Amino acid sequence: MCVGLGAVATTFIAGVLAVRKGISSPIGSVTQMGTIRLGKRTEGRSPLVKDFVPLAGLNDIVFGGWDIFEDNCYESAKHAGVLEKDLLEQIRPELEAIKPWKAVFDRQYVKRLDGPNVKKGKNKRDLAEQLREDIRTFKKEHNLSRLVMIWCGSTEIFLTETPAHQSIEAFEKGMEENDPSIPSSMIYTYAALMEGVPYANGAPNLSVDVPAMMDLAHKNQVPITGKDFKTGQTLIKTVIAPGLKARLLGVQGWYSTNILGNRDGEVLDDPESFKTKEESKKSVLDYILQPDLTKKAGTTSTSSAGSVIRCS
Numbered sequence: 406m407c408v409g410l411g412a413v414a415t416t417f418i419a420g421v422l423a424v425r426k427g428i429s430s431p432i433g434s435v436t437q438m439g440t441i442r443l444g445k446r447t448e449g450r451s452p453l454v455k456d457f458v459p460l461a462g463l464n465d466i467v468f469g470g471w472d473i474f475e476d477n478c479y480e481s482a483k484h485a486g487v488l489e490k491d492l493l494e495q496i497r498p499e500l501e502a503i504k505p506w507k508a509v510f511d512r513q514y515v516k517r518l519d520g521p522n523v524k525k526g527k528n529k530r531d532l533a534e535q536l537r538e539d540i541r542t543f544k545k546e547h548n549l550s551r552l553v554m555i556w557c558g559s560t561e562i563f564l565t566e567t568p569a570h571q572s573i574e575a576f577e578k579g580m581e582e583n584d585p586s587i588p589s590s591m592i593y594t595y596a597a598l599m600e601g602v603p604y605a606n607g608a609p610n611l612s613v614d615v616p617a618m619m620d621l622a623h624k625n626q627v628p629i630t631g632k633d634f635k636t637g638q639t640l641i642k643t644v645i646a647p648g649l650k651a652r653l654l655g656v657q658g659w660y661s662t663n664i665l666g667n668r669d670g671e672v673l674d675d676p677e678s679f680k681t682k683e684e685s686k687k688s689v690l691d692y693i694l695q696p697d698l699t700k701k702a703g704t705t706s707t708s709s710a711g712s713v714i715r716c717s
């Protein structure tokens with residue numbers, strides 16, 4: 406289940422469908438192409454991860470998801486413009502069959518976005534219950550044994566921990582009182598964890614990084630993971646930065662930009678959403694480069710559209 410059926414989610418879904426049809430290879434998929442070394446290197450035992458670990462096969466996966474827009478996955482993938490039209494046409498019926506469920510959404514947390522496909526409820530807890538119902542219905546309709554929820558939705562405004570995040574009880578009370586420190590993403594997280602569904606956070610949102618969610622995950626024995634996907638510009642940063650750091654070269658500036666230019670870019674034009682992204686991206690480089698080491702040359706740390714880091 407994907408929360409948000411935009412560029413990332415539809416590219417992922419279309420990719421799996423194309424591989425299933427034999428018209429694409431699973432490039433970039435650790436589970437499908439990766440191997441795992443067993444024993445010593447000299448033993449030459451390196452089975453494919455998918456043969457070694459009991460993972461669901463690509464043919465066994467069923468996709469579903471929520472979005473504030475009513476576009477089905479074909480329309481949304483076309484709009485995102487990531488994949489070629491020819492490829493999308495070959496999997497069009499399968500993509501068209503995936504239609505978004507009504508979302509839990511509040512513009513307060515994503516200022517540059519608005520759409521019609523949104524749930525109504527008497528408070529945030531009621532909305533969480535509606536999401537739980539969606540999860541149960543999806544599971545039943547497709548006779549599924551295991552579910553995973555991945556946040557592929559927009560980056561929300563920058564939030565920090567408040568008393569409502571400190572325990573499961575405080576969080577539930579907070580939802581009943583429509584506490585403003587509980588954004589839409591946390592309502593999805595709560596619903597997933599209550600249903601025993603693992604939750605992966607693909608945005609830099611606070612979502613699972615608060616005691617209430619961690620306690621709930623422990624209590625229900627459900628895995629939680631993630632902080633932004635770290636698959637695009639951040640992946641490249643984390644490849645290049647260790648090389649620069651190893652030679653203590655220091656970095657004068659680091660500029661990166663969203664070339665996809667999709668709704669994600671529009672959302673991140675709002676300074677409050679951008680701050681969430683910036684804090685997460687900046688911390689990656691700060692952690693790797695240790696700017697204090699080369700500080701004497703005059704450290705500044707600045708940011709503008711995209712992300713700029715000056716560490717020496």
Ligand SMILES: NC(=O)c1ccc[n+]([C@@H]2O[C@H](COP(=O)([O-])OP(=O)(O)OC[C@H]3O[C@@H](n4cnc5c(N)ncnc54)[C@H](O)[C@@H]3O)[C@@H](O)[C@H]2O)c1
Binds near residue numbers: 413511515558668
């Ligand atoms: N594009 C990338 O390469 C990349 C890389 C790393 C992380 N991310 C992060 O992944 C997320 C998705 O990126 P994208 O490029 O697919 O963006 P996108 O704007 O194309 O898609 C996001 C979708 O989420 C929907 N949405 C927003 N809030 C929602 C809610 N509360 N409930 C349901 N749907 C909601 C939007 O309507 C939109 O369709 C963003 O947070 C982005 O910052 C993207």
